[in-house]
Amino acid sequence: MRAGWTMAGAVGVVVMMMTGVVMVGGMSVDDVARARSLDTVIVEHLRHYLHRHQQEQHLLQRHQQQELLRVTYHSRLARYIEEYDNLLAGKHGSRRHGPRDGTGGRMMKEEENEGTDPVEGLLVSRRLVRDWHRLREAPLGDSWQEVVSGVAGAEVGLGGVAGSREQLAAMTHALMRVHHVYRLHAPHLARGRLHHHHDKPLRAADVAGVGVAALENGLYGRAAEWFTAAHDAHQEEGPERNGTRTHLDILLHLATAAHDYKLSQEGFANQPGIYPRPLSQVPVAEQLLKARQQEEREEQQQQERGAGSDLTTTTSISATPRDELIYSRLCRGHTFMSAREASQLKCRVDRRGSAWLTLMPALVEEHSLDPPILSFHHVLSDHQLAVIRHLALPLLEQAKVQDSNKGEEGSPIQKHRSSYTAWLPAHAHPTLRAASRMVAAITGLEVSEERGEAEMLQVNQYGNGAHYDPHMDFLALYHRIWEAEQPDEKLIKQHPNGDRIATLMFYMNDVEEGGRTVFPRVGVGVEPRRGSAVFWWNLLPCGRGDVRMLHAACPVLRGTKWVSNKWIKSYPQLHHRPCLPLS
Incomplete structure (x- = not known):
């Protein structure tokens, strides 16, 4: 067995042991729409519940411990609603006005309803899969069970499960992919900034999850970026929890070690997600800046030389690492023509x-x-x-990938x-x-x-x-x-x-x-x-x-x-x- 495969296998085992991540495929537009609709239903139920109990508060006589428990959960409900309001405000603030070609009609309205981005998709999925899953188990009595039952009925009415671990993992991988291909800034994405759109901050756990996805895909430099951003997000969230900080330290150390090992074994040239210097010696932020400056210089030189000088001349029917790098640059709007x-x-x-x-x-x-x-x-x-x-x-239906060796369409391969x-x-x-x-x-x-x-x-x-x-x-x-x-x-x-x-x-x-x-x-x-x-x-x-x-x-x-x-x-x-x- 090759040493490189041994390192990749070790990374995968450690990541799964620490995170329990589920490997899945994409999330359909219908899935996203259902998740957003259910999130809205949950918030409306929570608003009604809190409003009713605030009115009854002066009539309730409880033991101190029970009252403290109720107040704790009510504050969590309020935070859930507050995050929803912030998300909605950012969405309306970032919405563009009208289609590019000036056409109107029903189809364009449908597209506007569908429009979202990977940051928002990850936020909504996490709210349903993690936050609501914890809230619905709250010991708040019969009136709270009415809320839970109402949400469950709405979910059935939406035609299926709105929010699952698989969908959360799909959105996490989507954000990882967008970050890698478009060379976006991980700390900005962690704050919910996608280009010109308004802030929709991610939690430290969300940010770390994207780093785990990068680790699983062998993008060790990108993973280090996300784990560094997760450290910053964790510090901003309030009092430090030693257990969480320890997990982030381990993940960052794992990404750094895997990056430096791959760099020493395979070199820097044409390696996706790898920086030219060891991360243990040069911090990721410094290497990011130098990499962008180098890419700008290469872009100017390439335009002077023309297309043929930098393109792959392989006869392989499979993509090479060089193809992947050119693919990423083309996605960002670069040109390879003089x-x-x-x-x-x-x-x-x-x-x-x-x-x-x-x-x-x-x-x-x-x-x-x-x-x-x-x-x-x-x-x-x-x-x-x-x-x-x-x-x-x-x-x-979920798309499938043609196997050129068998000439058949097999099971969905959503990594590709x-x-x-x-x-x-x-x-x-x-x-x-x-x-x-x-x-x-x-x-x-x-x-x-x-x-x-x-x-x-x-x-x-x-x-x-x-x-x-x-x-x-x-x-x-x-x-x-x-x-x-x-x-x-x-x-x-x-x-x-x-x-x-x-x-x-x-x-x-x-x-x-x-x-x-x-x-x-x-x-x-x-x-x-x-x-x-x-x-x-x-x-x-x-x-x-x-x-x-x-x-x-x-x-x-x-x-x-x-x-x-x-x-x-x-x-x-x-x-x-x-x-x-x-x-």
């Missing part, structure tokens, strides 16, 4: 060889020439997008993907048939599902911090053959119409913050715009998978992201894109 390279890209009007687009040609934007990555703007109307969302909502997915056949609704016709017109390819020329439309919903790690869309049907190995006959039989030759992805809404689609090996990022679509080829003309088309969905910082994919099969496109280019 001004000369960008000047060659054009926006144009094109009927794409389709008679259907003669009177209303497609609006095409080029993001890359080789390999070609194109955006088509205003291809679906707001009404069509609303219909597709409406059809997909009741069918949404945290969206919710629904599959819609074109025959189910006229709007879906219209969307398929649009795909055929702008791509020039055959996309009939009945003839197996394309897969059903896949609709994806990304909520708080949801993402999809760098991956390929092609199924690697013939990857073993290209590597001079025996082909996977079972995999080939499962896909009689060949691999996914191309992808067209519709953006179904504007995302408030985050959610770009990025291509780390091309150096390109695409902003989600309502009604637009992005297109790329997954296979080279020879039929081999194009490893340059590694792509990813950046985490959603605020709001919700809806996309829908159309994957097009290769064999039926023989006359539209011949296997070998014409000489």
